[in-house]
Amino acid sequence: MSTSPTLPTQVSPPQFAVTAARPHALTGVDVIALPVLAGDDTVLLGPGSDEVGELLDVDLLAVLDADHATGKTGEITVVPVPLGAAENAELRQVLLVGLGAAAADDFRRAGAALARAVLDRSAVATTIPAVEPSVGLEPFVVGATLGSFAFTWRNQPPEHVPAARIVLAGLADDDRPELERAVAMGGASWLSRTLASVPSNLKTPAWLADQAVALAEDNGLGVEVWDEQRLARDGFGGILAVGQASATPPRLVRIDYTPRRAGRRTPTVALVGKGITFDTGGLTLKPHEALVNMKRDMTGGAVVMAVMAALTAVDCPVKVVGLVPAAENAVGGNALRPGDVITHYGGRTTEVTNTDAEGRLVLADAMAWVLEHVKPDVLVDVATLTGAMKVALGQQVGGVFATDDVLAATLLESGSREGEPLWRFPLTSAYEEKLSSKVADADNGPGGPGAIVAALFLQHFAGKVPWAHLDLASVGDAPADSFEYSKGPTGFGARLLLDWLGSADPLAGIGR
Numbered sequence: 172m173s174t175s176p177t178l179p180t181q182v183s184p185p186q187f188a189v190t191a192a193r194p195h196a197l198t199g200v201d202v203i204a205l206p207v208l209a210g211d212d213t214v215l216l217g218p219g220s221d222e223v224g225e226l227l228d229v230d231l232l233a234v235l236d237a238d239h240a241t242g243k244t245g246e247i248t249v250v251p252v253p254l255g256a257a258e259n260a261e262l263r264q265v266l267l268v269g270l271g272a273a274a275a276d277d278f279r280r281a282g283a284a285l286a287r288a289v290l291d292r293s294a295v296a297t298t299i300p301a302v303e304p305s306v307g308l309e310p311f312v313v314g315a316t317l318g319s320f321a322f323t324w325r326n327q328p329p330e331h332v333p334a335a336r337i338v339l340a341g342l343a344d345d346d347r348p349e350l351e352r353a354v355a356m357g358g359a360s361w362l363s364r365t366l367a368s369v370p371s372n373l374k375t376p377a378w379l380a381d382q383a384v385a386l387a388e389d390n391g392l393g394v395e396v397w398d399e400q401r402l403a404r405d406g407f408g409g410i411l412a413v414g415q416a417s418a419t420p421p422r423l424v425r426i427d428y429t430p431r432r433a434g435r436r437t438p439t440v441a442l443v444g445k446g447i448t449f450d451t452g453g454l455t456l457k458p459h460e461a462l463v464n465m466k467r468d469m470t471g472g473a474v475v476m477a478v479m480a481a482l483t484a485v486d487c488p489v490k491v492v493g494l495v496p497a498a499e500n501a502v503g504g505n506a507l508r509p510g511d512v513i514t515h516y517g518g519r520t521t522e523v524t525n526t527d528a529e530g531r532l533v534l535a536d537a538m539a540w541v542l543e544h545v546k547p548d549v550l551v552d553v554a555t556l557t558g559a560m561k562v563a564l565g566q567q568v569g570g571v572f573a574t575d576d577v578l579a580a581t582l583l584e585s586g587s588r589e590g591e592p593l594w595r596f597p598l599t600s601a602y603e604e605k606l607s608s609k610v611a612d613a614d615n616g617p618g619g620p621g622a623i624v625a626a627l628f629l630q631h632f633a634g635k636v637p638w639a640h641l642d643l644a645s646v647g648d649a650p651a652d653s654f655e656y657s658k659g660p661t662g663f664g665a666r667l668l669l670d671w672l673g674s675a676d677p678l679a680g681i682g683r
Contacts, residue, residue, distance in 0.1 A: 176373050179324055184316045184361055185286070185295075185334045189342045189350050194296040195222040197338060198259050202289050204266040204297035206281070207235060208273055209242030216267070218341045219298040223265060226256050235267060244271035245284035245654060261294075268299060278307035279590050280654040282314025287652075290319070290331040294338065301341035308339070308346060309353040310590065313666065316357030317655040322368040352673070355484030356589070356666050359477040362386075363662030366473035367647075371449035371466045375419035376497035379448055379469060383424040383495060386480045393427035407496075407540070408514040409521070409532035414498030416453070416506035421498035422446075423537065424472075426479045428491040438678050439490040441547035442479075442668070443537045445530045445554035446472030446497030453500050453507055453526030455616075461558075467660040468530070470647045471553035472497060474664040478672070481665075485673030492545050496533035500526070512611045516540045519631065522608040525616025530556045531628050532615060538632040549578065549681055550638045552629065553664050555647040559621030564645040569593050569663055572626040575637035577680040581671055582639055589666035590655065593641070596623060603627055637682045 194203040206217030214235055224231045229250060238248045246269030256262045268285050271277040281299055289295050300308040319333030339350065366374075366382065380396045387394035399420035402411050407423060414421030424446075430437065447468040451457060457465070472495035479493040507513075511523045513532065517539040521532065534552050541547060560570045569586070571593040573579035579595050586593040605617040605624055613631065617624055626640050646663040649656035671677055 178369060178373060181365065182321050182329055182332050184319050184357065185337045187312055187350055187354055188336065188338050189344070189346050190338055190340055191343055192340055193219045193222050194298060194340045195219065195226045197296045197340065199261055200259065200294040200296040200338065201261050201263045202266060202292050202295040203262065204268050204285050204295060204299060205231070206270045206299045206302050207240060207242045207267050208270050208302070214240055214242040217270070217298055218301045226258065227252060227265065231267065240267065240269070242269045242271065244269050244277045244280045247284060247288050270299060270302060273302050273307065275306055275310045275588065276590055279310035279314035282311040283318030283655040286315045286318030286333065289334040292334040294336045295334050296338045296340050298341045300339050304342055304346055308342070308349050309356060312350065312353035313357040313360070314655045316354070317360055317657070320361055320364055320657045322365060322659070324370070352485055355481045356669055359481040359665040359669055360662040362480065363470065363473040363477040363665045364660050366476065367467040367470045367660030367662060369466070371499070374448050374466065374469070376414065376422040376446070376448055376499060377419060379446055379472065379495070379497045380422040380424050383426060383476050386476060387426050390480050390483060392479060395425040397423035405516070406514070407516050407536045409516070409536040410496045410498055412507050412511070412513040412523070413500050413529045413532050416503035417499035417501040419499055421496070424495040424497065426476070426493040428479055428482045428487065430488050430490065432488070433490060437490055438548040439492060439545060440549045440551065440672065440677065441541045441545055442475045442491060442493045443534055443541065443550070443552040444471035444473070444475030444493070444495050445469065445534055445556065446495040447530060447533070448497060448499050450500045450527070450529065451502050453502060453529060454509065455525050455527040456502065457527060464648050467647055468555055469497065470555045470643065470660060470662070474553050474662065474668070477662065477665045478668045481669055482672060485669050487672045488675065489672065489677055491672060492541060492547065494537040494541055496537040498533055500529045515632070517543065519613070520611040521613050521615050522611035523615050528616040528625070530554050531625050534629060535632045538629065542634045542636060547636060549678060550633055550636045551641065551668070553641045553643065555644040556642045557622045557625050557644050560642045561645040563622060564594060566645055566648070566650060567592070569646045570596050570622055570642040571639055572596050572598050572642070573639040574598065574630070574633065575681055578637050578639050581681070582667065585670035586667040589670050591663055591667040593667070596626070598626055598630060599623055
């Protein structure tokens, strides 16, 4: 009898603390990291550098000059301290970290570069955010968190672990709330990456639903799960059809967040995340090279789950309902066939001409249900949906479609602030005719511009509610380590949604 595998204990992100003290005055730290800014013709050292130079009796600017340092973002110059310092016997290194022009992206990337340089260290003290806390604290903490990310499933313990503690020196007690928010933002991306990294021999729809239940309970959220019997009884034809060939039946998860000050007039946002726990393409089978990364085809669902878990920490002022339709798109004797017609929740029918265009089928069910039963003021779906998006944008920018200009602009701004940039695509009605089917209300796999046609398909399930569709197939995987991104699933989207939902009035101007 086979047994389900057990996920090994994974590494945790660093713990962060704030202190008004400068790094030279802190004991028990084995690394001090100081900022280096790029000037016009030279480099400049940031807060705490004079004191550290005096402590070590080292001219740090001369060290930078000898190393031909430029101060570019993420550049690191190492000053060994093998015997410790007079007032800190544990000190072993001083790292001079390039901060470029000290913009938000520079802080994030410097944080990530530092995190990779201090793996296995017990305590790091840095003044990098102190250069400009209002700009740099959150992105630095996010970068240092995500630069530490790792996922392993080996017989031995991890080869390296993140630094246990990072102390942000030269800050004030007033910065602690911003630190807590930053930790929540970075933690959401960490969680969504972890969920997307779990192999699909463990990550079944039921397993994903169990994770959603656990995080809801841990964060005081409401949660509800539909099993396959309830899905059939309630008419979720798309979710059931996609998952019908799998040995692990589909699930639908609902998570509810209500702010502390909620009243009858508090608006509601609905988030729907694609939860395909593995995508073979079905009978329209994917080629091998495309199959390798399909354990992360539930990234949209992971992003929604991670966002829901962090809403309290960012003090989201609106109600949020998160839905994750989860299914495995498998191959078998009971697989969905090209030519089959399915009936979605609410009665709209789809002729399936491409079983690898399955994400839109499960999203459609969840969107139709949430419109009828929750009646949200805004609807946003998140999915690694179309390969066409990667063709259009490469792997650095995500795509967004929207029926409301203010909603689109708000998401674009949040993405820019959080280092998760989006590019808006048109919902061009000229391609609507491509969805036509002779036997059903729509065809799920017509030709044409793939990302746009997929968005047009989903628009029929969005009603008249302001709606945005995030197609993140372009950024679902990072091809290599690069600053805050580690090779593999990115968790892209969690931070931009939290930036939006954690703002003072997320729905300002939307739908008007």
